Structures are given as C-alpha cells and as structure tokens.
Amino acid sequence: MSTNASSKPRLKTSAMIASIAGEGQKTRSAPFGHALVELARERSDVVGMTADLGKYTDLHLFAKAYPERFYQMGMAEQLLFGAAAGMAHEGALPFVTTYAVFAARRAYDFIHQAIAEDNLDVKIACALPGLTTGYGPSHQAAEDLALFRAMPNLTVIDPCDALEIEQMVPAMARHRGPVYARLLRGNVPVVLDEYGYRFEIGRAKMLRDGADVLIISSGIMTMRALEVAKALELDRIGVGVLHVPTIKPLDTVTILREAKRNARLVVVAENHTVIGGLGEAVAALLIGNGVTPPFRQIGLPDAFLDAGALPTLHDRYKISTSAISETIKVWLR
Template identity: 50%
Template sequence: MSDRRTLGMGELEKIENRPFEKAPFARGAMAVNKKRGDIVVLTADLGKYTDVYPFRDAYPEHYYNVGMAEQALVTVAAGLSHAGMVAYCTTYGAFATRRAYDFLAIACAHGNANVKMFAGNPGLTTGYGGTHQAIEDLALMRAIPDMTVIDPCDAIEMAQVAEQAAEIEGTVYCRLLRGNVPVVFDETYRFELGKAKRFGTGTDIGFISTGFMTERCLDAVQALRAHGINASVLHVGTIKPFDAAGIAEFAQSVDKVVTAENHILIGGLTSLVTDALYRSGTLKPMLSIGIPDRFIECGSLPYLQTKYGLTAERVGQQVLAWLDAAAPVAAT
C-alpha cells in the first residue's frame, strides 16, 4: 500500500510517522446510507478524484454524475433534497464556491435544502495554482446565512463528519480530505458540531488550528519541547457555528496564542479568533500562520507548503522566530 496521501489529480504527498486510511469520506457516506437509506451522492465529473466510487459501487442507484457543471450539481441536489433525499455533493472547492456560490446561497441555504457539499483541494493541497486552490472558501461559505462550515483534520474526523452530516439541519459545506488521508486522532475522538477540542496542557503557547494545520501544530508541539516550550493545541473542526466561548477560555489559559489555517488570513479562522477574543475582552500576544492575500503559483506541494509556512517544521520555525523577536533585550 502506498504511504503517500493523494491530493489533487495524481498528486501525492509522503505521509511520515503516521498511519493513513484511504477514502474515509466514502466510508462515512456508506455507513450513514446503510442506516438511513436516503443518501444520494452527486458529483460534477470528479467521482474518481473525490473518492466516491466506493459509494457508487455499493449503491449505484443512489449515485449521479451531472457532468462538468457545478451550478447543475447544486440545483439538482437541492431538488433531490426537496423530494426527500439527503444530497451529498462532491467537486473541488474552487469550483463549488466560485462557480456555484449563488446556487449554494439561494437554492440551498436560503431554501434550507438538505444539501451537503464536500469540497476537495482545500487551500494548498494542490499545486495547480489559483484556478484550483480553494484558499478563500471558508470566508465565502461562512458568510452565507444558515450555512454550516466544517474543516476536518484527519481520516477519523472526515469519516465521522460524512456520517453525521445527514443529521445536520440545512446546508453544509465541508472541506474534503481524500485519497490516502493520515490518521491523527485516535478512535476515542468524537467530532461534535460547534465544539473545539483541546489536546495537551502546555500553557506557554496555545495553538488554535483547523483542518490539516492541526496535524502540523501537534507535530510542532513535540518539536518545541526541545526548546523548553510547552504548548497545547485547540482543534477547531467547525468554522460555523463557531465555538467562540471555547476559544476565549482556551486563550485565557495560555500565555501566547498562535492561529494556524490552510486558508488566507482574511475571513477564516484567524478573523474568527480575533473577533472572539475581542468580544470576550481577552488580550493575548498572537501570531497568525496561514496563506497570504494573493493567488498562489503552481508548484510542487512540498515547495508550496514550505514556502508559505504550512509544514510542521515551518510552523515551529515561525513560532521560535516570533518568540525570539518578542524577547526583551538585556540592558548593556
């Protein structure tokens, strides 16, 4: 079995020091359809690259490929939902949010349609450049009223979200982890909508992260111990509804805060954390790690993720540089 996680079309990133699972989304979707029998999965000609073929093979009468037309994907899904089905959609995040934004807002969220959009290639998980990198999707989706927005970390959480999504009222947007997805959490982990989860007790640094950046932050915590820095991680799997109270409580328990997201630093996790801390009257030194406000070039994933600071090693380096810059200068 390959030890590389599949990202874009044929793109592979080596998984080190962790087990992995293939196609956890399909596992969750099949599990919930086995229980309910009312799940349909639709894709916009990306079944192979969004890992829905296992579901198609198990439930061929519940599978639809609408072709390369995201607007049609969303409107057909909305129609099926009003006919009593729970519609799971898959495509790439850049296509779902940019091409079908109005359809998700009006045909789905405005009409309280039971549509669950699972969007692949979030942030810098593809090297295909600005046309394929969904780097602003969380900001766009959380701005839609009545929209639920989820950014899972690993295979465990991805499968659980896919299984639970049918029970979430209304329209859901979830970033899709596909291919060979690392297993970061253990089997005791339980995804809870709107609830952030803390890992560790360190108080020197408190990482607040979402999506695959939680994996990076957990690894950075281990590396920082060698420098005498004790840190903990708060994983924010749900962007909307947002656990503002949990974020404030966590920030109050640590000396400094670091936000980390696979998304531009506008309108995503960092913006939500800043707002939550302001509203709670919590003032902490804060470092923000994420994608800059620009379209990202094409390139290999190791190169891009390293350049833009999204690897575990670069997270640790940025924290150390920040702490060094903030350290008081001894009087001479």
Template identity: 65%
Template sequence: MSTTTAAPKLKTSAMIASFADPGQKTAPAPFGHALAKAAEQDERIVGLTADLGKYTDMHIFAQAHPDRYFQMGMSEQLLFGAAAGMAEAGLTPFASTYSVFAARRAYDFICLDIAEPNLNVNVVGGLPGLTTGYGPSHQATEDMAIFRGMPNLTIVDPCDSIDIEQAVPQLAASEGPTYLRLLRGKVPTVLDEYDYTFELGKAKVLRGGADVVFVSSGLMTMRALQAAELLAAHKVDVAVVHAPTIKPLDVDTIVAELDTPRLAVTLENHSVVGGLFESVASALVRRGVSRRVVPVGLPDAFLDAGALPTLHDRYGLSKEKIVETVLAELG
C-alpha cells in the same frame, strides 16, 4: 533504424497529491467509505458529483449504491440545483466537486437554492486550501472566506480520516446545509491517539501546554501536533486546540483557552483573510478579550504551482516553519 524512448505518461498525481508524510499511518478514501456506510443506515442519503467522482472519493459510494449515485457532468450549477431539488423531496444529498468550483462558480446556486430555504444539502469540496500543486485555478485558498458570509451554512474543516468518518453521519443528520472541506485519497490518521471524538460545532483540547496555545483546523491540526512535539525539544510547552467546525465556531472553548498569558497562534490551511484567524479574532473582540493572536496561514495572494512539500514550506505551513515562527515570537 533509430529508436526513441517514449516519455513517461503524465498523470494527475500533482492534482491529487497526498499531504501525508512518508510512512505515516493513513486510511484510504475515508469520506467515500463513511458515506457508503451511512447510506446503509439511512436510505435517504444520495450522492452526486460533477464529473469528479474518482477525485472526491464519491466513486466508493457509487460502487456501493449505484442506484443512489448521480453523475451530473461538468456543470456545478446543475449539480447543486439538482441536490436542492432532491432535498426538497426529502432526500439527503451529498454533492461533491472541487472547492474552487463550489465556492467561485456555483455560489449563487448554493446560496439561493440551498442556504436560503435551509435545505439539508451537504456540499463536499475537494482540494481545499493548499492541497494541490496546480496553482490558483485549483487552490481554494479563500473558500471559507467566501462561505462564512452565507447564512445557515455550517462549515467543517476536518483534520484527518477520524474527523471525516465521524463527521459524515453528523452532517447527514444536521437539518441545514453544510460545507465539508474534503481530504481525499490516502488521508492521515492522527486523532486516534488523542482520545478524540468529532462533535459538530465543538472544538476540542487535544493536549495541554503552559507556554503556547495553538488553535487549528483542517490538516494544520496535524501540523500543529507535530510542531508541538518538535517545540518540546526547545523546552516550549504547547497546547493544541482543534476547531474542526469553523461556522458556528465554538467560541466558549476557544476564548477560554486563549484568555491566558500564553502565546496565541492560529493555524489554518486557508488565507489569513476571512478564515479561522479572523473568526477567532472576532470572537475575542466580541467577548471583550484584548490580546494578540499570531496567524499561521496562507498569504493574501495567488499562490505558486509546484510540489506540495515545497509549497507548504514556502508559505509557512510545514511543521519546521511553524517551529521557526513560534521561536521567533518567543524571542
């Protein structure tokens, strides 16, 4: 009698892989815990999802407030239409799905049901940019480009667990619609070492530097800080400006930091088309500041599938690749 060894059961770990470095300090499901905590203080807060409660950390809220949690099934248009109705009735909805489904599949519903009447609906998008190895169907590399053109919509790209925990109550309190690029699962805790506080609409200078200035958002602020430490070994002094709010952009802070002789670099987990780089470039032109800015971001292409460390290195998002880029620019 022959026996066979069963193949290991495939899991969804590739879909929800963490971008945290081995041994890095992390916090579990910061969005879910922050939303549950905010709901204890504000009875108007409700949570909705489109069959992705576990994979957007909304399940934490569901466990804490089951009577205020709504599972809408695999129908993103219904998700945001229902959220709009709840907001019209005076509630404060947080509606979660993957960024690709919100930006590509439900754009018209978010635009006309939520943004046009300026309702307080908070769109929560998981797997933003290159945070999954599943390829173009789930990689939201152009979500900010899609949403930046929508009037009334505030866009937030948090760096870490601190950003998310502090952003959630501020998003709930803001009057109009918001889009949060969600980092979920075990999320790195980075900004606690920089005397940082999240303020909606504000960029913050995390560290000063005489040679280079990084303007970054999202997980790329973590990488910017790491790269700055590595560049110090090359005697390159790097400033890091974290811009968690993409729209409205804190033009005053960013232009003041970039209007210097230092090498200027933007870093984003998004296509170089339509995201932070082009927002910053536009702000400089509008203010009459003529200078070159080097973009570190994803290419204008459909990206490969694979392991996240491999993909981040391939597309220039790893700290090592950032260091290479800066040293090449400095000559």
C-alpha cells in the same frame, strides 16, 4: 521489504493527487467514500451527486455500492447544486461532491439561493481545500472558508484527518440544514486516534495543553500543530493545541476559555488565506469579548499561490512543520 536505499520504491506523486501524509505516516484510504457507503446502508434517503469528479472525491465507492442512488451530473456545477436542492425538496438527503474552488467560486450563487436560503438538507463535501494541490490558483481553494462563512444558514467544517472525516459524515447527516465540509481524499493521514477524539459539530477540542503557546487550528493545520508541539518540546517550549473543526458556528465558549489561560501566545493556524477565515473569526471573537492575549496568525498570503510540489509550497508559504516551529520561536524571543 528491504530498507536498502537502492531497493526502496520511488514515491510517485502529482500536483493534483499528491498525499498530504508524511513518509511512514498512518493513513486510511478514502475515508469519506467508505463512511458514506456505511451511512447509506442505514439510510435509504441518502443519494450521492457529483460533477464528473466521483473518482477524485472518493464518491466512486458510493456509486459502485449504490448505482441507483448515484447521480453523475457532468461538468456542470451550477446544475449539480440546483439538482441537489430539488432532491432535498423531494425528501432525499444529497451528499454532493466537487472541488472546493468550483463550489466556492463557480456555483456560489446556486448554493446561496437554491440551498441555503431554503435551509435545505444538502451536504456538500469539497476536495482540494487550501494548499492541498499544487495545480495553482485554478484549483487551490484558498478563500473558500471566507466565502462560505458569510453565507447564512450554512454550517462550515474543516476536518483534520481520516478519523474525523469518518465521524463527520454521519454527524452531517444528523444535522438539520445545509453543511459545507472541506474534504481530504485518497490516502488520508490518521492522527486524532492518539487523543481519544470524537467529532461534534460546533465543538472545539483541546488535544494537548502547554504553558507557553496556544495554537488554535483547523483542518490539516491541526496535524501540523501537533507535530510542532512535539518538536518544540525539545526546546522546552510548551505548546497547547485547540482543534476547531467547525468554522461556523464557532465554539466561542471553549476558545475564549483557553485564550484567557496562562497569558500564552495565541496563534491561529489555518490552511486558508489569512483574510476572512478562522484567524479573523477568532480575532473578532477575542476583541469583542475584551480578551487580548498576544496574538498571531499563520496562514496563506493574500495572493495567487504558485504551482508546484506540495512540500515545496508548504515550506515557501511557511505552513510546514519546520517553518511553523521556527516562526513561533521567533515570536517568543
């Protein structure tokens, strides 16, 4: 294809389905849907369930491959999770999808009472986490991690890219008990393949080291942290990146070990409100263990966020690569 500006295809996006991938970035299509189909080939107990959002959570791939194991519950999220609990009681392994706002705000009590209290094997994967849609507060799940961190028995995962999602699905199936995972869907960036990465529940991984700053991050903010590290190399600033995909349980040993090293500025970056998420979890861990490096948080404000195009919103709320780079340089002065 010609690179002449007049012949370049125009990128079409919407606030709901806009990709978080940068122009020219490697992506994989529907990693969750493909991984679940692969899992279902090996495990006959896997069922897929959704609340009228199969197409928008990549579960349509599972529905096509295994229509007899797919359950479309309609726009009834409380019914969805109650039914998933019943399926688990009968020996099925339900993978349940919806938007994160609907699970965290609309069906929280049903997940709490019907699934988590009985420690059932229900695996919940929810799209549009944090600021990955521009549709405004009705669809932006800026507080889901805070809510689900507080739920007993629940494992909480925030994956970075397509590779991690592909590895996360079978790991969720092997794990005993309920799991909540944030879901990136559609054309999802691939970044962790450059680091020989393997996902493990409850394990944080150092992706790169740096003498001046340690960024502790989860989800798409690990992708941003890696971009920031490369950008700040030009200013001779060494940035280490510790990826923490499991928000609960935290890998306390790795986080404490890395936070103690080199007297670095420690920055927690998350695609979530600064209240109740990874930042406050890490801060409590450090203080509770007498580890007190210089500490800062990068995250979404305690506010209802605006609607609009994602690049504009990421700049506005200072979670874009350029905004994070500038913020860190100010903190190091």
